[in-house]
Amino acid sequence: MSHVTVLTSGKREQTKIANRQAILVAAREVFAELGYEVATVRDIIRRTGLASGTFYNYFRSREEVFEALADDGAARFRPILRACWEASDTFDGYLRAAIQAYFDFLADEHETWQVRRPAGEKHPHMRIQTPEMERVFEEVREAFSKAIEHGGAPRVDADYLAAACIAIAREVGDRMLERRPVNTAAAADFVVKLILGGLPALPRLAP
Amino acid sequence: MSHVTVLTSGKREQTKIANRQAILVAAREVFAELGYEVATVRDIIRRTGLASGTFYNYFRSREEVFEALADDGAARFRPILRACWEASDTFDGYLRAAIQAYFDFLADEHETWQVRRPAGEKHPHMRIQTPEMERVFEEVREAFSKAIEHGGAPRVDADYLAAACIAIAREVGDRMLERRPVNTAAAADFVVKLILGGLPALPRLAP
DNA sequence: ACCAGAGAGTGACACGGCGTCATGTTCCTC
DNA sequence: GAGGAACATGACGCCGTGTCACTCTCTGGT
Numbered sequence: 001m002s003h004v005t006v007l008t009s010g011k012r013e014q015t016k017i018a019n020r021q022a023i024l025v026a027a028r029e030v031f032a033e034l035g036y037e038v039a040t041v042r043d044i045i046r047r048t049g050l051a052s053g054t055f056y057n058y059f060r061s062r063e064e065v066f067e068a069l070a071d072d073g074a075a076r077f078r079p080i081l082r083a084c085w086e087a088s089d090t091f092d093g094y095l096r097a098a099i100q101a102y103f104d105f106l107a108d109e110h111e112t113w114q115v116r117r118p119a120g121e122k123h124p125h126m127r128i129q130t131p132e133m134e135r136v137f138e139e140v141r142e143a144f145s146k147a148i149e150h151g152g153a154p155r156v157d158a159d160y161l162a163a164a165c166i167a168i169a170r171e172v173g174d175r176m177l178e179r180r181p182v183n184t185a186a187a188a189d190f191v192v193k194l195i196l197g198g199l200p201a202l203p204r205l206a207p
Numbered sequence: 208m209s210h211v212t213v214l215t216s217g218k219r220e221q222t223k224i225a226n227r228q229a230i231l232v233a234a235r236e237v238f239a240e241l242g243y244e245v246a247t248v249r250d251i252i253r254r255t256g257l258a259s260g261t262f263y264n265y266f267r268s269r270e271e272v273f274e275a276l277a278d279d280g281a282a283r284f285r286p287i288l289r290a291c292w293e294a295s296d297t298f299d300g301y302l303r304a305a306i307q308a309y310f311d312f313l314a315d316e317h318e319t320w321q322v323r324r325p326a327g328e329k330h331p332h333m334r335i336q337t338p339e340m341e342r343v344f345e346e347v348r349e350a351f352s353k354a355i356e357h358g359g360a361p362r363v364d365a366d367y368l369a370a371a372c373i374a375i376a377r378e379v380g381d382r383m384l385e386r387r388p389v390n391t392a393a394a395a396d397f398v399v400k401l402i403l404g405g406l407p408a409l410p411r412l413a414p
Numbered sequence: 415a416c417c418a419g420a421g422a423g424t425g426a427c428a429c430g431g432c433g434t435c436a437t438g439t440t441c442c443t444c
Numbered sequence: 445g446a447g448g449a450a451c452a453t454g455a456c457g458c459c460g461t462g463t464c465a466c467t468c469t470c471t472g473g474t
């Protein structure tokens with residue numbers, strides 16, 4: 001019998017991971033099928049086949065599972081965003097790459113999951129405020145701040161600007177998904193031009 | 208005894224109106240104090256002193272009361288928006304007036320109600336999709352379309368543009384409310400310049 | 415003035431979801 | 445292999461939900 005123990009490969013650990021995953025998968029399906037508002041913790045539990053108490057070993061509430069799913073989305077997008085930053089040498093280039101990447105990501109997630117969204121329903125795609133989503137916001141704001149410092153952009157209110165950019169991307173992104181065919185390039189072009197066009201016109205901060 | 212009967216002044220009608228109003232007021236308070244997610248229909252009922260069955264004579268669910276409140280907000284804002292349109296003779300003027308009006312409206316509502324919003328919590332301020340909110344969107348889109356027709360703005364995608372403008376106003380508006388002091392003029396200036404600056408750079412549609 | 419009936423208010427009730435906890439089971443450590 | 449820690453289990457008490465049979469009050473017609 002070998003004493004070789006791969007890190008976190010005890011049977012205990014594995015079922016723990018498996019259970020958590022099972023709950024997340026079930027929750028994703030349930031939210032997609034019933035809609036977030038209607039779905040209950042019991043619906044999720046039933047689909048996993050676990051006992052009700054087990055659920056509460058992993059999440060405190062339906063809300064918390066939802067956030068975990070949302071956080072997961074943001075966490076998957078963040079490295080992409082980071083890559084855009086590292087691959088770009090100008091502010092314009094970064095912005096264009098980031099927006100395009102976001103729209104592609106959105107379109108991809110959308111068709112992977114086939115979210116039926118009952119009219120203005122909550123869905124865990126970057127819309128809710130989670131720690132990971134907060135980091136995405138920070139990253140965008142930082143990118144803008146750096147661009148300002150290095151003269152790649154005028155001295156404007158980076159906080160408002162980041163908020164505005166994310167808001168535009170979210171909203172136009174949503175509308176993009178409702179058009180047929182889904183055209184991420186056109187949407188990205190629209191958003192990028194709006195932002196880059198508006199940037200020079202923005203009120204300047206005192207230095 | 209006079210036979211003069213003011214329209215809809217039967218006792219029946221009056222209590223009906225009063226009850227509906229009582230429920231809305233109670234709901235507003237409960238949502239503000241507990242947050243939308245946590246509040247229950249029972250909380251609202253208890254505050255009104257009515258019987259539980261009565262609530263369901265007026266609204267089908269907690270969600271429906273919430274929408275009524277949200278709709279109310281949009282309904283109060285719409286005439287303001289309309290007035291901005293009628294008072295302006297240029298597209299720029301309309302946009303500036305509308306954004307400024309929205310931010311003033313937002314600041315006013317915010318302090319009237321003293322909404323404590325438990326971190327990313329839903330609140331019935333123009334965020335949720337209601338019939339009245341849909342009409343606001345339509346109105347903005349129409350204003351843009353008309354401006355395009357009359358040559359006051361380039362031939363761009365009015366749908367994306369309206370979505371983008373509303374998104375920016377919402378998001379920057381929210382951040383504005385979190386700064387001290389609340390400066391609606393500065394926020395409006397930011398948003399207006401961003402949009403008007405970006406407008407000429409937007410991709411044109413085929414005529 | 416009166417009455418019949420419509421329309422609204424009432425709250426007990428059956429149902430089901432919620433989160434907990436005492437108990438059982440499984441794996442890990444020594 | 446024994447002891448114990450960690451986790452799974454599901455019955456349970458609690459509470460919110462939406463309904464419905466019943467009551468009461470207002471109204472319109474005679």
